[in-house]
Amino acid sequence: MKKTKKIPLLPLLAAVMILMPLILAAGCTGQTDGPGLRGTGWTLTGYILNGTPVLVLGGSTVTLNFGNDGQITGTAGCNHYFASYEVKGAAISIGQAGSTEMYCSTPGVMDQESAYLTLLHQAMTIAVDNDRLTLADAKGSTILTFTRTVPPATEPLIGTNWTLDSFHTADAVSSVIFGTTITAVFSDDGRVAGSAGCNRYFAQYNITGTSLSISGIGSTKMYCTTPGVMQQETTYLASLDLVKTFTIQGNRLTVSDAKGIPMLSFVKSDLPV
Numbered sequence: 482m483k484k485t486k487k488i489p490l491l492p493l494l495a496a497v498m499i500l501m502p503l504i505l506a507a508g509c510t511g512q513t514d515g516p517g518l519r520g521t522g523w524t525l526t527g528y529i530l531n532g533t534p535v536l537v538l539g540g541s542t543v544t545l546n547f548g549n550d551g552q553i554t555g556t557a558g559c560n561h562y563f564a565s566y567e568v569k570g571a572a573i574s575i576g577q578a579g580s581t582e583m584y585c586s587t588p589g590v591m592d593q594e595s596a597y598l599t600l601l602h603q604a605m606t607i608a609v610d611n612d613r614l615t616l617a618d619a620k621g622s623t624i625l626t627f628t629r630t631v632p633p634a635t636e637p638l639i640g641t642n643w644t645l646d647s648f649h650t651a652d653a654v655s656s657v658i659f660g661t662t663i664t665a666v667f668s669d670d671g672r673v674a675g676s677a678g679c680n681r682y683f684a685q686y687n688i689t690g691t692s693l694s695i696s697g698i699g700s701t702k703m704y705c706t707t708p709g710v711m712q713q714e715t716t717y718l719a720s721l722d723l724v725k726t727f728t729i730q731g732n733r734l735t736v737s738d739a740k741g742i743p744m745l746s747f748v749k750s751d752l753p754v
Contacts, residue, residue, distance in 0.1 A: 518547040518568060518607075522555075522731075523614050523627035530596050538589050543597055545614075545627060546730065550741070557594040559585035561647055561746070563654060564601070573607040573616070581647050581656040600624045636732050636749050638688070639667045643675075643734050644750035648716065649743040658709050663717055665747060677714040679705035684721065693727045693736065720744045 525543035527536045537543055537558075544555035547566065553575065554563045560583050565576035578598050585591060603624060604616035612629040645663035648655045657663055657678070664675035667686060673695060674683040682700040686693060698718055705711060725739045732749035 518609075519549045520547065522546045522630035524630045525597065526626050526628055528597065528600055528625050529623060530600075535593075535596075538587075538593055540587070541590055541593065543593070544630060545601075546630075548730075557597050558590050559583055559594050560656075561654065562598060568607065571606050571608065573604055575601055575604050577602055579654050581654050583656050583659075597625070635729050636734075638693075638727065638729060638734065639669050641734075642666055642750050643747035645717070646733075646746045646748045648720070648745060654746075658707070658713055660707065661710055661713065663713075664750070677717050679703055679710050679714050682718060691726050691728065693724055695721045695724050698722060717745070 523545045525537050525545065527534060529535070541558045542556060543558045546554050548554060551565055551567065552563055553566045554561070556562070557578075557580060560580040562578045562580035564578040567574045578601060580598070585594075600618075601616070603618050605619045606617045606621065608615050608617075614627040614629070615623050616625040617623050643665045645657055645665070647657070661678040662676060663678045665673055666675055667673045671685055671687065672683065673686045674681070676682075677700060680701040680703050682698060684695050684698040686695045698721055700718065705714075720736075723738050723744065724736045726737045726741060728735050728737070734747040734749075735743050736745050736747075737743050
């Protein structure tokens with residue numbers, strides 16, 4: 482009968498204990514902790530289009546912000562965009578992006594925006610090295626490179642002049658009608674007021690933590706003939722009545738309904754309210 486050689490147990494355990502940290506370290510190399518991305522912001526420095534490196538156009542800014550709600554947002558150079566995302570280790574999945582529908586006439590900006598949003602959806606892996614973030618495609622080829630954005634100081638809800646940037650409806654985001662301005666300022670006496678695009682409006686508000694309710698909405702009674710302006714105003718005022726929560730990231734205010742679905746996005750503005 483063939484004899485089986487016994488391996489001493491203690492030396493074997495010692496070897497496992499030595500190797501285990503090395504195996505774990507090797508397994509973590511190049512991986513990104515998904516939750517660690519939450520709340521971070523990045524600015525695009527360049528991208529690879531058809532195998533050719535392309536730098537971001539001078540005077541334009543493209544950003545990528547990872548929210549705490551599984552959503553990414555940012556500016557694509559002209560329009561504001563949003564999409565869902567999921568990170569598992571070094572793998573990332575980004576949903577089809579939606580965006581506002583403005584047109585920017587600066588040469589190359591719209592082409593750059595189209596290329597960026599297309600590449601963003603093609604991203605399959607992610608890597609973060611200090612202040613540098615890269616996204617790669619299914620072949621492992623880098624397609625987008627970013628640097629970490631130093632976030633602006635968070636603006637207070639009360640006392641800041643907010644100008645509406647976009648409406649959120651279902652899975653679409655629409656811009657404010659060109660030539661119109663919708664504003665809001667929350668005063669410390671529990672009142673909010675501003676322009677609804679045609680008429681001045683006023684209401685009361687209540688805050689508890691990140692909960693926000695707006696009630697008693699009234700307005701002046703002018704009629705504006707610009708197509709769509711009165712319908713836009715009606716939509717805006719109706720949305721205010723449904724607000725239940727708010728979030729502020731830097732200089733952007735977003736208000737959401739009872740289900741946490743964003744309805745209105747504002748940016749800080751120096752325009753008179």
